[in-house]
Amino acid sequence: MIVHGQEVGSPGPADADRRAREIALIDGHPVGPEDLTEAERELSGSNRPLNDSADESVGSLSRDPSDPPADQGRQAPSFEGDDEEQAAERLVSEGVEEADHDQMLAARKQRPRE
Numbered sequence: 001m002i003v004h005g006q007e008v009g010s011p012g013p014a015d016a017d018r019r020a021r022e023i024a025l026i027d028g029h030p031v032g033p034e035d036l037t038e039a040e041r042e043l044s045g046s047n048r049p050l051n052d053s054a055d056e057s058v059g060s061l062s063r064d065p066s067d068p069p070a071d072q073g074r075q076a077p078s079f080e081g082d083d084e085e086q087a088a089e090r091l092v093s094e095g096v097e098e099a100d101h102d103q104m105l106a107a108r109k110q111r112p113r114e
Contacts, residue, residue: 011043019043025108 019039024031 016040016043022105026104028108 016036016039019042020035021031023035023038027035
């Protein structure tokens with residue numbers, strides 16, 4: 001796991017508690033068990049969209065039921081080489097995500113309680 005560009009290792013219980021407090025602060029409510037569950041899901045990476053290749057809604061390219069199911073293929077993993085431009089773009093993207101997160105927290109802390 002990387003926080004503000006520094007490698008910090010695997011997330012632990014303290015990280016989940018801190019993230020749960022952040023989620024509750026951003027949402028404007030006291031910390032609850034659902035916040036901890038969401039934090040653990042985020043930190044484990046299990047909140048990412050699943051690639052369900054068994055989706056039957058895209059089974060065929062045509063509407064004719066006699067057509068065999070189409071093979072949609074799958075996404076091959078991308079391996080970044082020594083391309084400095086891609087590495088720079090990735091770093092900028094991560095920086096923007098961190099800045100957005102920091103701004104959400106700062107805005108929530110400045111907002112008066114209702």
